[in-house]
Amino acid sequence: MIVADGVSKRFGAFTALDHVSLSVPRGKLVALLGPSGSGKTTLLRILAGLDFADQGRIVLDGADATTLPTRDRGVGFVFQHYALFRHMTVAENVAFGLSVRKGRARPSKTAIAAKVEELLGLVQLSGLGRRYPAQLSGGQRQRVALARALAVEPRLLLLDEPFGALDAQVRKDLRRWLRSLHEDMGLTGVFVTHDQEEALEVADEVVVMNKGRIEQVGTPSDIYDRPATPFVYRFLGNVNALPVILDHGRAEIAGLVLTSSCGMGHSGPGTAFIRPHDVDVRPASSEGGVGHVRHLNVLGPVVRAELVVGGVTLEAELTREQHERLALAPGAEVRVMVRAAKLFPVDVE
Numbered sequence: 244m245i246v247a248d249g250v251s252k253r254f255g256a257f258t259a260l261d262h263v264s265l266s267v268p269r270g271k272l273v274a275l276l277g278p279s280g281s282g283k284t285t286l287l288r289i290l291a292g293l294d295f296a297d298q299g300r301i302v303l304d305g306a307d308a309t310t311l312p313t314r315d316r317g318v319g320f321v322f323q324h325y326a327l328f329r330h331m332t333v334a335e336n337v338a339f340g341l342s343v344r345k346g347r348a349r350p351s352k353t354a355i356a357a358k359v360e361e362l363l364g365l366v367q368l369s370g371l372g373r374r375y376p377a378q379l380s381g382g383q384r385q386r387v388a389l390a391r392a393l394a395v396e397p398r399l400l401l402l403d404e405p406f407g408a409l410d411a412q413v414r415k416d417l418r419r420w421l422r423s424l425h426e427d428m429g430l431t432g433v434f435v436t437h438d439q440e441e442a443l444e445v446a447d448e449v450v451v452m453n454k455g456r457i458e459q460v461g462t463p464s465d466i467y468d469r470p471a472t473p474f475v476y477r478f479l480g481n482v483n484a485l486p487v488i489l490d491h492g493r494a495e496i497a498g499l500v501l502t503s504s505c506g507m508g509h510s511g512p513g514t515a516f517i518r519p520h521d522v523d524v525r526p527a528s529s530e531g532g533v534g535h536v537r538h539l540n541v542l543g544p545v546v547r548a549e550l551v552v553g554g555v556t557l558e559a560e561l562t563r564e565q566h567e568r569l570a571l572a573p574g575a576e577v578r579v580m581v582r583a584a585k586l587f588p589v590d591v592e
């Protein structure tokens with residue numbers, strides 16, 4: 244549906260996008276995920292036609308759209324600085340796109356009013372059409388902005404941090420709401436976020452960006468379970484990055500020997516990435532590397548334990564039940580096994 248093909252963008256000497264190629268299929272909701280400054284907004288602006296690439300092409304529904312102005316792209320967008328019009332009511336804000344629509348017959352007043360009502364229902368704001376933006380909560384304002392973007396029936400919806408600056412509960416509600424809206428309407432959408440959880444929860448496909456390049460594109464489980472690069476591994480959640488000695492398929496981490504197909508054939512130092520929930524903590528009477536509990540942190544249903552194994556500190560995540568069964572306390576001796584490890588033969592970072 245929309246394709247970026249080898250897109251580069253420079254601001255002076257700074258390269259914000261470096262040969263980015265991406266394809267967003269019809270009906271998919273895609274997240275651009277990356278740290279601040281990785282080029283997410285720049286890419287979104289180029290997709291929207293608010294900015295143009297120095298190099299590369301944008302193809303929209305099979306036609307070259309590289310230099311096509313925004314108004315001819317049929318895209319709806321919600322950018323953070325495109326706030327609501329403060330002097331207009333909610334209904335007037337939503338109707339705005341309908342009444343200024345270019346190249347199409349202007350709908351009648353009654354048709355506009357009916358459409359606005361329908362959209363307000365869709366974003367669960369029925370009955371609030373006469374209010375002004377100042378009389379709404381942050382989450383309600385975001386939904387008005389989305390209704391305004393949806394009013395023009397865009398073939399593509401582009402959202403820049405759509406739930407930024409909202410408190411955790413509202414963010415959660417809105418994420419769920421966007422997900423079901425997407426499922427009901429079959430929307431094609433691209434949204435920018437720097438929040439891993441948001442990307443994994445809402446998107447069909449996640450594009451992980453770093454320093455103006457794409458590190459990996461995949462489904463949430465591809466990205467989380469099979470990260471392609473050390474950067475993706477680290478960015479997607481808590482991780483232990485441990486020094487490792489590789490010796491032709493054997494790897495030794497803090498006295499624990501593992502065999503792994505990754506890094507096979509390489510010898511020498513490297514980095515092993517292990518998620519805290521893949522660290523298996525057992526009683527001192529079992530097999531495994533000798534470790535000691537340094538610190539325990541109870542976080543609701545999970546307990547995070549900081550362990551020292553062979554002089555290396557690593558984090559383990561346990562359930563409350565495991566924690567109680569093991570009767571863990573700071574200073575306690577335990578045995579540690581590593582269930583799965585992804586090994587990167589060279590220490591990249």
Ligand code: ATP
Pocket residue numbers: 254257259277278279280281282283284285286437
């Ligand atoms: P954030 O999450 O902080 O919004 P981002 O991933 O969306 O970050 P971009 O806004 O795309 O990042 O910016 C990428 C880089 O390009 C940044 O280093 C930024 O400073 C730079 N940049 C963006 N727009 C301009 C501009 N108009 N002039 C100069 N530099 C710019």
